[in-house]
Amino acid sequence: MSDRQHRFLAWLDRSVMWTGVPAMAAGTQRKRHLRWPPVVALVLASGGLIWCVTNPAHDVFIGSVLIIVGFSIANLMPIWGPLRRFSERADEFERQQRRDSLLVGLTTVALAGFVGIWLTVSLMAMQIWSAAVAQQELISFAFYMMALFGAVPTLHASWHTRPLADEDERC
Numbered sequence: 001m002s003d004r005q006h007r008f009l010a011w012l013d014r015s016v017m018w019t020g021v022p023a024m025a026a027g028t029q030r031k032r033h034l035r036w037p038p039v040v041a042l043v044l045a046s047g048g049l050i051w052c053v054t055n056p057a058h059d060v061f062i063g064s065v066l067i068i069v070g071f072s073i074a075n076l077m078p079i080w081g082p083l084r085r086f087s088e089r090a091d092e093f094e095r096q097q098r099r100d101s102l103l104v105g106l107t108t109v110a111l112a113g114f115v116g117i118w119l120t121v122s123l124m125a126m127q128i129w130s131a132a133v134a135q136q137e138l139i140s141f142a143f144y145m146m147a148l149f150g151a152v153p154t155l156h157a158s159w160h161t162r163p164l165a166d167e168d169e170r171c
Contacts, residue, residue: 034081037073038155045070045147052140053119056133060140067143074150081154082161097161101153108152109145116141 016022048066055063083098090098120137123129129137 038151041073071147074147077154101157105153
């Protein structure tokens with residue numbers, strides 16, 4: 001094997017290790033405090049929802065793309081975030097942290113759903129939106145709520161606790 005092929009394979013190994021997938025498969029995954037990626041996901045999804053609501057008849061594509069990008073980022077948060085899954089062993093602090101974060105996330109989704117449904121119904125009642133526009137807005141709103149449920153618990157857990165220093169940084 002040439003040196004060039006060896007460097008390329010070493011680069012591929014490092015890039016796969018960086019993703020955390022091998023550690024996840026081995027069950028030795030390191031939970032990280034993700035403070036800014038959930039904020040980015042929420043800002044993108046919220047901007048997309050505002051764009052969709054303010055421009056319902058035209059250029060809904062831009063708002064939908066922003067919501068889907070925020071939704072995609074938010075779906076990665078539970079994988080690498082600080083919260084353990086229900087199938088993993090967790091102590092009392094981690095269970096309480098997971099419970100509090102999920103309750104904050106569910107409360108946020110419930111409030112957003114309440115506001116969104118009433119906004120849609122009132123705009124249809126005032127005949128500002130047609131049924132087709134309301135259907136399109138509700139689909140965008142559903143993706144927004146899923147982005148909220150993916151990002152808010154991770155955001156709450158990451159900002160509520162302080163990350164511990166790594167072993168390498170202490171020495």
